[in-house]
Each structure stands twice: as structure tokens, then as C-alpha cells.
Amino acid sequence: MDRQLILHKPFTELLAEMPFAGDFFESQGLQIPTVSVKDFIDNLTDTQLEDMGIEPAEFLNNFFTFLEAVGSMTERTSVISSLTITGGINKKGEDEDFELEIKAGEIICIVGPTGSGKSRLLADIEWMAMGDTPTKRRIKINGADPDKSWRFSPEHKPVAQLSQNMNFVMDLTAREFVKIHAESRFVQNPDEKVEIIIEKANELAGEKFDGDTPVTSLSGGQSRALMIADTAFLSKSPIVLIDEIENAGIDRKKALDLLVGEEKIVLMSTHDPILALMGDKRLVIKNGGVAKIIETSAKERQNLEQLQELDKKLLELRNRVRTGDILEEI
């Protein structure tokens, strides 16, 4: 990026090339320049400079960094085909002694008692651990050490985390919210994406909702459905971490299919037998270490069908209770 060129170009021309350039001035509480950025800075009065809250040189450095960051974000199409976890030590300091390569499209479940270290394993992946976390684990991407700069730049991290909490505090409708989220990721055709996400979320949710519903009035199930569809379609992150997502009120099978369908690597900590059996493998955590790696067997997969039948039965009963039925015949 030629900084001098950008500095001297009339802002209207710059905007035509980089429509997001104006966002930076807006975020600093400044008017969008009508002249070049250089002239804009030179013409500021002392009071305006003071109100800017930052030295002009630093301001410009921030501006260029912003343009570069957004540029690299819209260009990014990095392909992640595998993630490798190399064991470290458990809470007692004993070697974990395992290496696991996970391929795109695979689902790995993480099971184990409360406090055993499931969330820590997910945190190691999110942090791209290089033997420098309490567990001493190492993460590799496509067989190589990950880019260290990812750690501090959420927009470049190839990891999205779907966490337990699905609450909203922003005062926006579902449609507005997804739109803002799409814009914050500089997604192309945001409006189109928004409609797909609302439609898919409705397929997952037990009860349908309208795009004009305020996010704060969505039910638990609806919020979860919206967030899963959002992660599947908006996030470019090829690695998805799910920490004990509460699954009441959503179609779990469809939800996982949505996420994995996009060739993502999914790691999910769970206590739910249905989700556990949906995984290709499961890691059993004990005392902070991976104690066992179980591959889901054909027999287990058959049982999964039975479990899903049971689950469906329970769901039916739940609906009957809701509608005021008597449950003498079940």
C-alpha cells in the first residue's frame, strides 16, 4: 500500500476505491474529509487537534493500519486442511503422550467431569498454544506452527468460538444485528447473507421468528439457532469451538450439519450423549489431560439412532405438556 499516494489523493477518490475508509474517520468522531487526508490534517485548528485525542502522526499510522487490516480481511481465503494437537502435561505433571490430527469436516467431542480441563483444551486451541500455556500443549495448522500474530488480532484468527452464552444486550432487531455483524466482517453482499441466516435459523429453531424481532426478545432456542446459523454462514473461520452449548429448543443434528457442511473443523465440549456420538472421535479428559481417545464405533452409531428416537419421543411429550395434554398414554 502506497501511503504517500493515499495521503495526497482527494478523499472522494479514495472512497471510491476503499468505501470503508470513511468508517475510520467516523469512528474517531470526525467528519469525512472533503479534501485529501494530508490537507484535512493540516487544516485542523488547535482545538480540533486536541479533540482528536491522539497525535496526528499516530492518527495517520492508525489510519493506514486500519486500511491494511481491512484489505487483508477481504482478501483472505486461507485454506486450513488440518489441525494437530500435540499432548503436553496433565495437572499432576504427567505426560499426555498423544498427537491428534484433525481434518477439515471432522467433529471432535471433548468429554470429562466438571473441572477436568475441557475448556482449557479449547482455550489452548483458541490461543494457538506453542508449549507456552499451563498444559504445555502445542497446536499446528496444516502441519506447521501457526502465525503468532493471530493471537492478538481477532479478525485474522481462524477460530470462532460458540460459547455457552447466547444473550444479547444490543437494542437491535435480528435482521439489523446480523447485518451489523456481517458489515463488521466486511462480508460481500451482506443483505443476501442476512436473509439466508434468518431462514436457516428458523429451520433450526423450534418456534419460528421474524427478522424484525428485537434480538433481546428472542427465546433461548431462537437465539441459539440464530447464533449457529450466523457462525455457519458469516464466520470465515475454518475452526469452530463449541463449549457446552446448551441445546434445548434446537435441532442438534441440523445444527451440526450446518456447521460441518461448510468444511469446518469442529471441536465441541459436551455432556450430552447424542452430541458425543455425533462426533467422529471423542477425547476423554481427566485431571487436565487427555486420558483416552475413542473413535465412535459402528455399534455406537447404531445406538445413536436409538438415542435420537428417545429424544424425539421426549420432545413430543414436551410439546404435549405445553398444549395441555394428559400424559396417561405415552
Add this chain to the structure above:
Amino acid sequence: MRFVTVSGPPSSGKTAVILKTVESLRQRGLKAGVVKFDCLYTDDDKLYEQKGIPVKKGLSGALCPDHYFVSNVSESFEWGKKQGVDILISESAGLCNRCSPHIKEILAVCVIDNLSGINTPKKIGPMLKSADVVVITKGDIVSQAEREVFASRVATVNPTASIMHVNGITGQGAFELSTLFGDEKTETDTLDGKSLRFSMPSALCSYCLGEKRIGSKYQMGNVRKMDVDNG
């Protein structure tokens, strides 16, 4: 000794984040102390004391707490050295969005929470704009998507900062933050002669007149000094 300035709006989670970070530093054998600056009242010193962290507090009263901060930071630094800590952390409540305690060449951290609204990053001013690290707290209360929207707003206001998510209650992310606090490249002998990152606006002391250098010899007018030798 290493020095880190931590600032942020009231109740954004500064104390919670510092407590968890100091815990992680301890596990790596590093000793930390805290100086807490506030306006009229604070109980934070008790929280630090409970965890056995050496702490000093200063109340600015009627003065802008950030002006009071610069007037006392050099002395606080000397106090930290006497305590024999490896890392001294200053916590100051960003009550005045116009001022900021961040010093050139000293790690500057701004703590801001997810609940403060998507327009808050725009409003905070120099405290956020010139920080090296922005810590976002209370992510446990909102969804992933909302965290991302908030973080992207922060990244637009300060594109050069490292952005980190830390949970002040569980401490998730504090270990990661502690790796930045413990960086050996940030060793400093004295603050005297160092500069603020951004000048503070008018009031009545030398810093009100645009002074940026730190140290008693640069201070004139309405300067209050905290008692760092007693108690």
C-alpha cells in the same frame, strides 16, 4: 522494574482483570504491585491486599484523576521499586474521557466491557485510541456475535492495538494477557523525563498548560502529592 498503565471506564473490570493477571504472573515467579488512582473513593486497595499484593492508593479529590496521576506517577514508581516488585501496575479509573494516563514506551492497557454499548469505543478518547493493548471483559454475558461486533468497533477506533478477551470472574484469557505484562523488553529504571502519549487539557497545574514531561521539577501550580512514604 516493568511498569504497566491500566485504565478504563468505571466498573469495566480493571481490578478483576489485574487480580487474575497478577495470579498468572505469580505462577511464573513474577511479583507484582499495584497503585490505584481514583477520585473520591475506592475499596480496590482492600481487594488487592486480600490477595497479598502490595498496594498504594491515591485519591485526587477535586482534581482530574489523570492529572493527579501524572503528578504522582514518578513517586509511585519509586515506591514500587522499594517494594521489590518485578512489575508495577497502575489502575486508574477513566472518569475523564478527555485525559489518559498512558506514557510513551510504557505498556498501555485499556479495559472496556462488552456491556457498555457499541458506541462506547468511539466516546472514550485518548485512553483507548493510544493504548497498546485493549482488554475486553464481560464476554460471558453476551453472545459470540455481539463480542465480535464490539471488538471490531474497538479495532476501528484503535487499529494498532492488540485486542484480548479476558473474563474477570473466571480469569479466562488472563494467562494470555500476563505474557504481555511480563515482557522483559519493557524494563525501565525511572519514569522521570518520559512523556505522556497525549497532552491533557486545561485545568490549573503545569500539565494543564501542556507539560508532558514527568517528574517533580516539571510540576508547577496546583499540584497535589500523595504520601508514599507513610502507611
